[in-house]
Every structure is written in structure tokens, then in C-alpha cells.
Amino acid sequence: MFRSLEFGNCLLFGIWDLEFGYWNFVGGQMDLIFEGIKKAFYLLITFDPEVMGITLLSLEVSGIATLISLLIGVSVGVAIALSGFPGRRLVISLINTGMGLPPVVVGLFVTIFLWRNGPLGFFEILYTPTAMIIAQTVIAAPIVMGITLAAIQQLPPKLRLQILALGATRLQMVWILIKEARLPLLAAVMAGFGGVISEVGASIMVGGNIKGYSRVLTTATVMETSRGNFDIAIALGIILLLLAYLINLILTQIQQRERPK
Amino acid sequence: MSLNDSKPILEAQNIEVERGGAIILSVPSLLIGEGEILSLIGPNGAGKTTLLQTLSYLLKPVQGEIFFKNEKVNSKPSVFEYRRKIAMVFQEPLLFDTTVFGNVASGLKIRGMNRMEIRNRVVEQLDRLGIGHLSGRSAKTLSGGEAQRTSLARAFAIQPEVLLLDEPFASLDPPSRESLIEDLESILRQTRTTTIFATHDRLEALRLSDRIAVMNEGRILQIGSPEEVMNHPVNEFVASFVGVETILSGRVIKKNGGAFVASVSGQEIEAVGEGHLGETVLLCIRPENVTLSTRPSQEGTSARNVFPGRIEKIVSLGLYQKVQLNCGFPLVAYVTHHSLENLSLQAGREVAASFKATAIHVVRRKEKGAQKGEMG
Numbered sequence: 349m350f351r352s353l354e355f356g357n358c359l360l361f362g363i364w365d366l367e368f369g370y371w372n373f374v375g376g377q378m379d380l381i382f383e384g385i386k387k388a389f390y391l392l393i394t395f396d397p398e399v400m401g402i403t404l405l406s407l408e409v410s411g412i413a414t415l416i417s418l419l420i421g422v423s424v425g426v427a428i429a430l431s432g433f434p435g436r437r438l439v440i441s442l443i444n445t446g447m448g449l450p451p452v453v454v455g456l457f458v459t460i461f462l463w464r465n466g467p468l469g470f471f472e473i474l475y476t477p478t479a480m481i482i483a484q485t486v487i488a489a490p491i492v493m494g495i496t497l498a499a500i501q502q503l504p505p506k507l508r509l510q511i512l513a514l515g516a517t518r519l520q521m522v523w524i525l526i527k528e529a530r531l532p533l534l535a536a537v538m539a540g541f542g543g544v545i546s547e548v549g550a551s552i553m554v555g556g557n558i559k560g561y562s563r564v565l566t567t568a569t570v571m572e573t574s575r576g577n578f579d580i581a582i583a584l585g586i587i588l589l590l591l592a593y594l595i596n597l598i599l600t601q602i603q604q605r606e607r608p609k
Numbered sequence: 610m611s612l613n614d615s616k617p618i619l620e621a622q623n624i625e626v627e628r629g630g631a632i633i634l635s636v637p638s639l640l641i642g643e644g645e646i647l648s649l650i651g652p653n654g655a656g657k658t659t660l661l662q663t664l665s666y667l668l669k670p671v672q673g674e675i676f677f678k679n680e681k682v683n684s685k686p687s688v689f690e691y692r693r694k695i696a697m698v699f700q701e702p703l704l705f706d707t708t709v710f711g712n713v714a715s716g717l718k719i720r721g722m723n724r725m726e727i728r729n730r731v732v733e734q735l736d737r738l739g740i741g742h743l744s745g746r747s748a749k750t751l752s753g754g755e756a757q758r759t760s761l762a763r764a765f766a767i768q769p770e771v772l773l774l775d776e777p778f779a780s781l782d783p784p785s786r787e788s789l790i791e792d793l794e795s796i797l798r799q800t801r802t803t804t805i806f807a808t809h810d811r812l813e814a815l816r817l818s819d820r821i822a823v824m825n826e827g828r829i830l831q832i833g834s835p836e837e838v839m840n841h842p843v844n845e846f847v848a849s850f851v852g853v854e855t856i857l858s859g860r861v862i863k864k865n866g867g868a869f870v871a872s873v874s875g876q877e878i879e880a881v882g883e884g885h886l887g888e889t890v891l892l893c894i895r896p897e898n899v900t901l902s903t904r905p906s907q908e909g910t911s912a913r914n915v916f917p918g919r920i921e922k923i924v925s926l927g928l929y930q931k932v933q934l935n936c937g938f939p940l941v942a943y944v945t946h947h948s949l950e951n952l953s954l955q956a957g958r959e960v961a962a963s964f965k966a967t968a969i970h971v972v973r974r975k976e977k978g979a980q981k982g983e984m985g
Contacts, residue, residue, distance in 0.1 A: 509667050510703040514716040515693035515767070524715075528706055 380578060387579030388586060398560075399583055406564040409477050410545040413484035417540055420485070421492025422533065426522055428493075429500035430508070440497065446490025451483075455550030458483045462554065475556035480564070483550040488540035495539065499532035500525060535602050542595040546588060565591075617676075618643040618803050619664065619771055624673035626663055626827075634659045634827040636673075641771075644801040648814040651824035651850065657807035659827070661773050664805065665697050677771075693720065696769035700776045702756035704748040709740060709759050712748055716767040734762040737796060754785030761793065765800075772797075774806035778813065790816070811851055815839070815891060816972050823847045835891070840939050854970075855894040855941050861886055868966055874938040879913045882971040891972040896931065898968035899942035902961045903952050915963040916940070920956050923949070934962055 391399050428439060460466055462474040462482075473479050503525060511521045526533065548566035555562035557571060565584050572581040617640040626634035634656045641647055649657040662668040666675065666688050675682045675691075682691045696716070704712050713731045722730075735741040738758040743751065751759065757777060764772060778786045794817055797804055808814055814821050815835050822832040823842075831843040839856040842848035859871030861884040869884040870877050871892060884890055918936030925931075930949050934940040940962055944954065954960065 504701065504703060506699055506701065507703050509662070510697070510699060512667060513665055513692065513695075513697035513773075514719055514763070515689075516719045517689070520719055524705070530706075 384578035384582045388583035391579065391583045392586065396583075399580065399587075401560060402563055402565055402568050402584065403587055405477065405562075406545060406566075409480050409551075409564060410484060410541060413481045413544050414488055414537060414541040416481070416485045417489035417492050418537055421489050421536070421540070422496050422526065425493040425496025426500055426526065429497045430522070430525075443490050443494045443497065447494045449487065449490065450549075451487055451547045452549035452553070454483055454486050455553035458486065458550065458554050474554060475558065475562060477555065477562050479554040480551050480562060483554045484544040484547070487547060487550060488544050491540045491543060492536045495536035496529070496533055499529040499536070502532075503528055531602050531605060535599055538595050538599050538602075542592065542599075545591060616643060617641060618678060619805075620676040620679075621664060622674050622676070624660075624663060624670045624675075626659055626668060627671045632827065634663060634670075636660065636829060639822075639829065639832075641803060641805060643803055645819045646797060646804045646806070646817055647820045647822060648818040649805065649807040649822050649824055650809060650811060650814050652809065654826075655824040656827040657824055658775055660824070661697070661775050661805065661807055664771075665695055665773055666692060667697075693767075694769060695771040695773060696764035696767055697773040697775070698757075698760050698764050698777050700779050702748075702751075702753075702760040704751075704756055704759055704763075707748060708744065709735070709746050709748060709751070710744045712759050713762045713766050716763055720767070730766050730768075731762075734766045737765070737792075738762045739792060752785075753781050754789060757781060757785075757789060758792075761789075765796065770803065772802050772804045772806075774804065776807050776809065778808070778810075793817075811839075812972070815856070815893075823850060825850070854896065855892075855899075855939060857892045857894070857938055859890055859892055861888045861890060876916060876937050878969070879966045880969040880971050881967045882969075882973075884971070884973065888973065893970040893972060894940070894964055894968065895970070896941045896943040899940060899962055899964045901932065901942055901944060901948075901952065901954065902963065903954075903958075904961065913966045915961055918960060918962050920954060920958045920960060922956055923954065934960070936962055 390396075428436065428443075458479065459474065461468050462471065462479055463469055464474075473482075507528070508521065508525070511524050516524065546566060548570055551557075551564055552567045552570065555564070555567060557563050557567040563571075565588050569581050569584045569588070572578075572584065619641040621636055621639040623638075624634065624636040625632055649660060651657055659668065663670055664675065666682060677691050677694070680687070682688055705715060710731055713734055714727050717727045717730060732741070732744075735744055738761055740755060740758050740762065743755060743759075748756065748759065757780075761777070778790060781789065790813065796802075797817070804817075806817070818835060820832060821835050821838045823830045823838060823846075825846055831838055831847050836856055836858050838847065839851050839854065842851055857873045857878070859873035859878060861869050862872045862877070863870035864884065864886060865879075868879055868881045870879050871884070871890055872878075873892065878892060880890075880892055916936040918934040918940060920932055921935050922933040923930055924933070926943075929943045929945050932942045932944055932949075932954065934942065942962060944952075948954075952960075
């Protein structure tokens, strides 16, 4: 079979080997993928220490970041939702903007702050998991804040009065309102967690992707892929996919439960 | 003003509430007796909700004081203590996203009651409101009537000393409303809970209240017993709002099958409906159902209620004339301009007024326990 494909020097060489060369080439590529997947499953099934280490660190860093942004996000979100003050509108639009903040920009700012000669340089936490937690918190907090704000504002306006009429203290009222909005708040946490565990820009910039120290799923995948180590890269990718699926599963459950009757 | 011998449990003095620079509520003085049921009626925007919310201190007045059992409610701790002794039910049920049991228990949980006691109280209230079978259901699956009953059960569970209801039946369909009003009436009479409720339904107010307050534009125009307010409206607005129905209070003295005879100011009026001997009923007669005649006696008419009377006043209402009579009891009739002329009706004239027994709307009111020691 003779086909003429003009792609440039490399492929021309391949074509000359036509019958063999062409098929061999494709076979080589497919081989790479199959081998990669096989090795990936092997790594996963045998709980390869490096892969597991990276996964655990990912969960730890993103987990802590999500937890902190939960605390900050819910308290600020509830406070703003329930109060009126001059400039409230501006603050709310800032939060909404923050929800769409590009992670690399966050990485840039956190790096500047933690840089040796920067304002918080003396802490010397650049290129540590702590820095990654900070960056991921900055990314996730506005998301939790914004969704919490919207969720609380969507509760029936007289509900607050009814709760107070039942004799609740301000604190009890806030707690009851949070419980009432628990589903959207859970969605907020999932959205925050999903956002930070899959982000790579800020994590590489402030973490440095140091082996066994600040290397997480996303940053490791970038590195291994660029080196052509598809087996590890695919293994890490599968784990990321699984996490994404789990998060989505929970979000879908929430959404279905929330459907009006 | 009939407070009887009950002492004021709640008192509001010089209340003024502002919103957006305008005064939306102005109440110089309001006293509410213990165990009384007071209803606030008036058009939308009259200030009924504002007054209720101010009385429960959910709204802060720019001036004025609220006294609960003679103690001023103003400092933070006293407001809080006061709020824990009262309960408010709104037009929407405003239930929490949990089970019916959880909702009814919420007020008690807020007060830190222990589980056993909560369980007892909640079950008691659920039974009382007839929703015991719904205990484990999610609040989201309830019908309008069931939800409102849950809201009421939640309020009663805390055993409030004052109950405030803001148009609680307004969003219910007629059968649910009727059923709930009946049940609520029994509970209120039984527990003798001081109740203040806002409604735009005159008949509701008539049936449940000891006193009615007519409100408009943030002021109370008139306050008194239902008969007083309905039969002697203090101005045109009150008159037009409460309707110009004649409302007579009578005692049932005879029963004839599906009808009964009530004694009203010494006269006997026959009405169709249920009534127990000795029971006090309210008879509402629409003015368009009253016929006037200048002939001394009526033969061959199916109207059983014929009373001689004297015209006190005639007022023109545009399309027809409103004739106010005194037949030993006050009676209002509508006649057309034409009839007025034909019969040469004028103030001072003696006429015979008649109305059919079937044209009377009977309101039966459950009796409170007459003696103090009665448990009901």
C-alpha cells in the first residue's frame, strides 16, 4: 500500500518503511499506552509507596486547605448574608470575583509574599506544604464564602424572625440557619475541595514539587508526563479521575435531594 | 373597653415604629388582659404585622415601652427572657428541614430541655393538633394544613404565656382552614392562652375573639367587643371595613328541628342552624336580606322574623340607601332609592322589618370555662 503523506522529514522516513514502518509506528504508540496502563494498575494494586505517598500528601494538603476555607468561608459568608453595612455590595462582588480567581495568579501573589525578601519571608515557608496549604486556602475560601452567602440569602426571609421568636440567641439562630442550608454548604465544601485538589499552577509555584515533600498528584503528573514516564503519570491520573468522580457523585446526590417536590 | 376582671398581662405605651423615615405604627396605649383573645383586623398595610412584631420585640420601636406583667421589656436580658415566654406563628409555616417531631421540638431544644421531657411535650402537642401520625415525616412532604398545624404545635410546645398569630389561616384552603380554626379554638379556650392574632377575615375574628381592634394606616381606630365594633363603628372607615352587617348576640331558648329561636334583647328571632339550649350565639344579618314594610301586619309570607321598629337614620350609599332601624335591637337594611320613595321612608317613621330565618348567618362561640377553677 502506498500513500503519500507530506508532513516533513520524520514522517517521510516512516512512510518509506510503508508496510512495516507505518504499522510498526502505530503499534509502538499503542504499545506505549497499553504498557502504561498495565504498569499503572500494578502500581495501584500493590500500593506503590511513592504513588501512595503522593496521594496522601495531596489529600492532606487539600484537605487542610478546604477545612480552613470552610471555617473562614462559612463564618464570613454567614456574617455578610445576615448583616447590612456600607459597601456590602462591593464586598459581595469582590467575593464573586474571588471565586473565579486564576490559580496561577494566586500562586504569584503567595510567592511574592513568601519570597525571601518579601513581607512574610522570614517565616521561610516557601516551597513547603504549608505554602501550598496557604495558596489553596486562598483559592478555595472565596468559593465557600460565595456559595454560603448565596445559600443563606436564599432561605425564606421570615425564617430568621421565626427562629428568634422561638427564643433563640443570636448564636443559636446562626447555627440553625447553617443547619437549614447544610446541603448547599456541603456543595460549597465539595466545590472548594474539587477545585484545589485538581489545581496545579499555584501548587507548583509555591510548593516546588519536591520529591517526597511537596509533590502532590497534580504536580507529579506534570513532571512524570514531561519525562515520558507514562506508567506513573497514568496511575496518578487515574487516582485524580477517581477523586473527581467521587466529588461529582456527592454533588449530584446533593442536587437530586434538593430537587423541589 | 371590656377587660373584665383580668389584669393586663401585656401593655404597650406610646409605641411608634419608623421605617424609611416614615412612622408606620403609632399606638398610644394598648392593654391586653390575661387569657383574652384579641384580634387585629384591617386592610393590608394597616400595621397589623408591624404591631405583632413590635409586641414580640422582633421590631424595635423608635419610642415607647412594652410591659410584660408590669415589668418593662427593654434591656437585652429582659427582651430575651420575654421572648422565651411568648410564641409567634406566621402566615407561612416556616418549618425547618427535619421531621415533624424535630420541628415541634425545636423551641424546646433551644431552651435546653432534656430529651425525655421534650419527647413528652412534643407527643402531647402532636396529638392535640391531630398530627401524631405525621411525627416521623419530613417537613417538606406536608400539605399546607399539616404544615401549619406543625407550626402551631411548635408554638404550643413551649407553653407560651402570650401567643401571637400573624394571619395564620390566610394561605390555607377553606376546608383545612375551617378544621384548623375549630381545633385552635378548642385549644385556646382550654388553655386560656392570651392570644393576639391578625386577620383580614371578619368572620374569623368574630368567631374567635373577645375583643377586636380595627387598624388602618398604623393606628388602632377602634377596639372593643365584636358586637360593639360591628354594630357601633366609630367612623366610616371602620363601618365599611367591618361591613354593615347587623350582629346580634342572643341566647338559644327553643329548638325546632334544624332551626332554633334565640332571645335577643327580649325579642325572639328564629334562625336556621345548630344551637344548644342556653348557648350564646351571634346572629349576622346582611342588610340586603332585610325587607321593610309599611303595612302593620304581614300575612302569607314565609318570613318568620317580623319586627316592628322605627327608622333612626337613612344614609345614601350611592346605588342604594342604608336604613338604620331600632326594633328593640339595632337592625340595618338596604333599600333601593325607588323603594324609599314608594314607601315614603324617612327618619322617625314606624315600619315593620322582616328577614328570613335562612338569611341569618349564625356564629357559635365556644364558652370559656365560667368558673376560675375549671380545668376545661
